[in-house]
Amino acid sequence: MTDGESAAASNPVLYVVRPMATAARQFAKSLVRPSTIVYPFERLEDPQFRGEVAVAAGKPIGVGAIWDNYRGVHALNVATCISCNLCAFSCPDLCIEMVTVPGGDPKHPKKCPEIDYGKCSYCGFCSDACPEGCLTMTTRYELATAKRAEMVYSPAKLYEVFQHKLPMNPIRLERPANEDAILLDPPLCIGCNACARDCPTQCITMLDVPKPEAKPGEKLPKRIWKEPVVNDSDCVRCGTCISVCPKECLFWGGRA
Amino acid sequence: MSQVTLYSVAYTLSDDLLRAIGSVLPASARSWVTSSDAVTALALLVFGAILLAASMINTIVLIWWERKLLGRFMDRRGAMHVGYAGLLQNFADGLKLFRKHTFRPREADSLGFYFGPTAYLATSMMIFGLLPISSGWNAGAIPLTLLLALAIFSFAPLFIFVSAWSSNNKYSLMGGMRSAAQMIAYEVPLLLAVVAVIIVAGSFDLTTIVYEQQNYWFWGPLVVALIVFVAGMLAEMERIPFDLPEAEAELVEGWNTEYGGMLFAFFMLADYLRALVGSILVVLLFLGGWTLPSWVPGSLTSFPLAGIVWFMVKTYLVFGLFVWVRAALPRVRTDQLLRVGWNRMIPLALLSVFLAAVLVTVRCVPVFGCVPSPGV
Numbered sequence: 001m002t003d004g005e006s007a008a009a010s011n012p013v014l015y016v017v018r019p020m021a022t023a024a025r026q027f028a029k030s031l032v033r034p035s036t037i038v039y040p041f042e043r044l045e046d047p048q049f050r051g052e053v054a055v056a057a058g059k060p061i062g063v064g065a066i067w068d069n070y071r072g073v074h075a076l077n078v079a080t081c082i083s084c085n086l087c088a089f090s091c092p093d094l095c096i097e098m099v100t101v102p103g104g105d106p107k108h109p110k111k112c113p114e115i116d117y118g119k120c121s122y123c124g125f126c127s128d129a130c131p132e133g134c135l136t137m138t139t140r141y142e143l144a145t146a147k148r149a150e151m152v153y154s155p156a157k158l159y160e161v162f163q164h165k166l167p168m169n170p171i172r173l174e175r176p177a178n179e180d181a182i183l184l185d186p187p188l189c190i191g192c193n194a195c196a197r198d199c200p201t202q203c204i205t206m207l208d209v210p211k212p213e214a215k216p217g218e219k220l221p222k223r224i225w226k227e228p229v230v231n232d233s234d235c236v237r238c239g240t241c242i243s244v245c246p247k248e249c250l251f252w253g254g255r256a
Numbered sequence: 257m258s259q260v261t262l263y264s265v266a267y268t269l270s271d272d273l274l275r276a277i278g279s280v281l282p283a284s285a286r287s288w289v290t291s292s293d294a295v296t297a298l299a300l301l302v303f304g305a306i307l308l309a310a311s312m313i314n315t316i317v318l319i320w321w322e323r324k325l326l327g328r329f330m331d332r333r334g335a336m337h338v339g340y341a342g343l344l345q346n347f348a349d350g351l352k353l354f355r356k357h358t359f360r361p362r363e364a365d366s367l368g369f370y371f372g373p374t375a376y377l378a379t380s381m382m383i384f385g386l387l388p389i390s391s392g393w394n395a396g397a398i399p400l401t402l403l404l405a406l407a408i409f410s411f412a413p414l415f416i417f418v419s420a421w422s423s424n425n426k427y428s429l430m431g432g433m434r435s436a437a438q439m440i441a442y443e444v445p446l447l448l449a450v451v452a453v454i455i456v457a458g459s460f461d462l463t464t465i466v467y468e469q470q471n472y473w474f475w476g477p478l479v480v481a482l483i484v485f486v487a488g489m490l491a492e493m494e495r496i497p498f499d500l501p502e503a504e505a506e507l508v509e510g511w512n513t514e515y516g517g518m519l520f521a522f523f524m525l526a527d528y529l530r531a532l533v534g535s536i537l538v539v540l541l542f543l544g545g546w547t548l549p550s551w552v553p554g555s556l557t558s559f560p561l562a563g564i565v566w567f568m569v570k571t572y573l574v575f576g577l578f579v580w581v582r583a584a585l586p587r588v589r590t591d592q593l594l595r596v597g598w599n600r601m602i603p604l605a606l607l608s609v610f611l612a613a614v615l616v617t618v619r620c621v622p623v624f625g626c627v628p629s630p631g632v
Contacts, residue, residue: 023584027329036332
């Protein structure tokens with residue numbers, strides 16, 4: 001036992017007494033209450049644990065910090081949803097499908113997002129994209145289901161989450177001022193009214209355009225002599241008009 | 257019989273049972289059924305059944321006790337949900353293991369593979385039966401109980417090595433070899449520590465050893481022997497810090513790698529049964545067994561079965577010490593283990609034997625009082 005390592009290894013105070021004392025201290029401390037939270041019966045978000053969570057996080061928290069920016073299950077206010085499809089459009093996982101919900105007219109059914117949590121990555125882009133603020137993320141994190149099909153949350157179920165009035169996480173990025181506007185390529189338009197009909201915010205109005213004089217030998221295009229005009233302040237940039245345009249004459253362009 | 261012993265309980269039970277059966281039988285059969293030979297035969301069976309049940313239930317409760325204590329040492333709660341405070345959790349785990357398919361590797365040696373765990377558990381049960389839990393509450397009132405118990409205790413390396421070798425797995429074999437080396441290294445100081453107790457008590461009979469501790473418990477004057485004995489017991493029980501043969505992380509449970517289902521449960525039960533036996537031996541040899549010091553008020557010692565109750569309290573507290581050690585200390589290396597065993601424990605054990613001899617010679621210790629004359 002000449003080398004220092006061996007001498008240290010058989011030092012009973014260092015290797016036996018001190019660890020035993022540490023363990024005894026821990027035992028005495030946790031006899032009152034161990035640090036574990038008995039999860040299904042107690043939750044970290046319970047008021048009595050907020051202080052402990054603050055200590056663990058190393059910074060003071062109040063209502064609205066740490067917990068309330070958690071991105072959990074979505075809440076959907078079906079009443080204010082305008083069926084703009086932006087959530088489904090922005091979803092990187094393609095987990096949002098727009099499904100018909102009661103409340104629309106037969107010609108223009110109301111469609112709200114149905115979210116498949118088997119695919120969702122909780123990025124919050126949909127909540128960010130929602131122009132009406134009706135799709136938000138809540139702090140609800142319990143998503144365990146018995147069947148895979150139960151992971152798909154219908155609009156009704158998302159509305160149920162909304163009704164619980166959980167702390168919402170409003171992920172809303174400021175939109176850039178020079179955001180694209182809807183532009184029209186007039187020669188292609190046939191004035192079919194599809195864009196105005198499907199616009200979720202009814203910000204498109206069809207205005208008359210003068211019917212040009214036909215030159216001799218020239219055949220005027222067969223069309224309705226109207227053109228869409230977008231009310232830029234009401235437009236939510238959902239692109240529905242662009243996707244429904246049969247002639248592809250609407251397009252994204254720089255702000256006029 | 258004035259004193260209630262385990263055998264008297266078993267005899268009364270079987271006597272009552274056979275009388276009840278005999279009362280509905282015709283006279284010729286009744287005389288045969290209620291004869292003293294039949295009663296004795298049944299009493300022996302009941303006796304064995306009680307010991308079996310006691311050993312198994314104690315073992316399972318001991319696992320619960322370890323889980324709860326270890327939980328608090330680790331700042332958590334341990335088993336909580338099945339039964340009161342998780343008391344039935346281990347019974348549920350046992351049932352799960354019981355239902356499992358017992359799987360034997362194709363290349364494993366069948367005889368050794370099944371013989372190892374069975375013999376390991378059976379010998380552990382034998383030791384439990386030998387140790388008196390209270391006066392008269394053991395299987396054999398033979399004068400050399402302690403020697404026999406320790407002899408059976410030292411069978412374990414053989415069975416572990418047999419089961420490890422017959423598993424035909426290099427990790428198992430490695431674990432088995434470590435186990436054998438460790439147990440042999442710690443057998444010597446363990447027995448020398450026991451020798452110190454035997455010198456002071458002047459008897460191999462555990463009941464006598466307990467009654468020799470009426471003036472003072474042996475842990476005080478023989479504290480060196482106690483330390484050596486506890487360390488040796490930790491090594492014999494293969495508990496942390498001396499759990500190299502199992503070494504969960506490095507040897508994938510060591511010599512029981514290839515065992516699953518009920519055979520694994522055999523090992524598990526035997527391990528904890530041996531832990532129980534170790535705790536019982538510490539209580540018997542050093543902590544006064546089922547007796548309490550004379551300053552304890554009589555109301556605490558006079559209720560029925562008080563001896564067993566206090567004995568069990570002491571045993572579980574001693575096992576709590578083992579759990580404490582497990583919670584605090586890391587696993588040692590093989591070379592450290594063997595060095596501590598041969599270089600430290602054996603000199604300490606010899607010192608304790610010397611101290612015991614001095615104690616017997618001077619007969620009186622200032623704080624603790626006098627030893628009764630040996631061999632009374």
